[in-house]
Amino acid sequence: MSVTDLAQAEGLLHLGSGVARAQSWAYVQAHGDVLLPPVQVGAERWRLRWTPPGADAASHQAVPLPGWHALRFAVGKHEGWLLADAALATCLADDGVQPDVPHAIFCALAADALGNVSRAVEAQLRQPVRWQPELSMQPTAVWLAQNAVSFSVCTDEGAARGSGAIAMDDLAGWQRWQQALEEAPDADTPRAARVVPTPQWMERLAIGVRFMIGQTQLRASELRGVAKGDIIAIEKWTSRGAALECVGTVPGIPMLGIAAHALGKQIMVDAVRHTERDMPDERNSAKPVQAKGLPGAATAGAPVASFDDIEVLTTFELAEQALPLHVLRNLAPGQVIELEQPLNHTTVQIRANGSLVGSGQLVAVGNRLAVRVSAFVHDTPDHA
Template sequence: MPSNVATLDTAPDLPHVEADTARLMNWLTCRAAPVPLRLAGHDWRARFVPPDGAIAARTAQGYAFTLGTRHGRICLDVASERTLLGVPGAAEALPVLLRHAIMADACADVAAAVGAVQPDALTWHPAPAAWPSNLAALGVELTRPGAAPLRAVLQFEAPERLAALPAAPPARTAPWLAALPAPLAVRIGTTTITVGEMREIEPGDIVSIERWQSQAGALVVRCATGQRGMTWTAVAEGRRVTALDDITFLHGAHMADTHPEGHRAAEPGAPADIPHPDAAQATLSHLDGLEVELRFEVGDVAVPLAELRAVKPGYVFELPQPLKQSEVRIVVNGNRIGTGTLIAVGNRLGVRVATFAAGDA
């Protein structure tokens, strides 16, 4: 094994962003209102954009500062730096102290505005001895009429302070988004079988649905937009599917808390059979005894996003054809492995298999 193994959090070549910082960056980029700033005698509007790696790499030409005890740095691309310094030629050729003095003067109005809304002083540091290298990076673009945009990267030790910036007005929802169809699965029930039994299923066989529910002669189903999407319970009768409850957000388990008599789920926390560490490794043939859950659902249904917002008890949508005539998908771990049609077997429910990936399952 290599001796220089490092965790992802400490790998120097892989950038790491804390979850809270990532959420803040998303908010600043997508929802924060443009910030009016006065720089170098002109009025600009600043908005946050994804950081440019090439600009962030210009740390040697960056402008270090502290806000109270918190460290920060501003890096600009060459053209933006020349614009703010008022130097048409190579700004980087200027002496460091002179370059920082001119930039501090160009940003004097910004420093005054920052001091007016919070107590900490903004101080520039032309030649910092040591500066944190893991500062969160935020891209900034400044625009004004008749001028080329300025591009910068702001690195700050306390980015959460930027959460106090005002939010932009809510964006108007585009008409096409409201009409966007969301695929919907109507889940009928589940069955647990072994891998060996699943390999033996062929077209024409009937697979019993072990866990299902009915109510007043109608089938209780679970409508879901995905394994981790919107979901609600409904009753299906013919083509009509009527919601029984409000939308919730689950992990896609079908009727997880409902097990008909004779098909009880394992008790939470029940001890599992753990093999001894010295036990012989199971051969491939032993995998046939592993249990998998088959899920039976009706697909080819889509509901516009605008209608999903209106789902509540009593909401009705229609299947393309009656449930008993609809193609039933047989799903394992989110993957469709077969299709069939719904049938009654005495007082039980089953699916007559039309196609099945038996040998490949």
């Protein structure tokens, strides 16, 4: 089997770290429907929107884009290119886009049209803007996709004025570009009011919530001996009448805790807490509990003679509940989460120090709650 260096791979866009970060930032803004501050060009006020290139940009031939013009600029010590398609270039320089017009003339006309923009940049950054008419280039679609951030232009009334792109020479230039845009004043939208709405598809995104119903301390040797059909006592659990108290957590959001109780096919929310102080970590507050009823149980406080004597926190959770993001965000006391099966038939997940090691069903052994194991890690082919 041959291995191809990614730098030599054909059909892939090859991006530098600076432009990759710039494109991600700009195109996320575009998807959030965030417009840049308007710019005054001549008698019109233009609005720019970042627009990512087509998905097939990497497959385009490396031939110059017809009608495109490039203006070399420098802002302080940072240099780059401002590129415009035929429509945008005509708006900037009118007859200066004709093939028989020298590039220096086109640059002079375009720079004059962009005078307000240059002055605004200079005022904000306190650095001079310089145009360099002696330099030129003809961009290709591949070059734009790999080196530039693309945008479209329209007037306040929505009339299209063309498309363009900006390319900075290095990472420092891109960082300064992004900083300038983030700090740009916007007369239409106060900075504090700029809120990017969460897209609808993300609001519907299913987030897994784990509800722990109890825990037990087992020695490593005891855990290794667990097999299908065994019954593991849950040493630490709390009932509320006929209901079981449980604590919901979301992997990746350690500060979120959901206090609830489960009964029948429902989980009733009692409280939603968003700080560690409000919702103490059960794993840290648990006291070691001897595993009763199993052979060779360790005496509390005895020295660990081998790795087999290490205590493993074994927790028991209801099958992960998938809640849409908008439901999880607005979860409040009194709300109900429906289970697919009644509590006495639902699958209980068994975790050892947080790692999923098995599953089973709840059973009662006298007045004690337990789980009958239906599957365990060493019952699978990978652990045979």
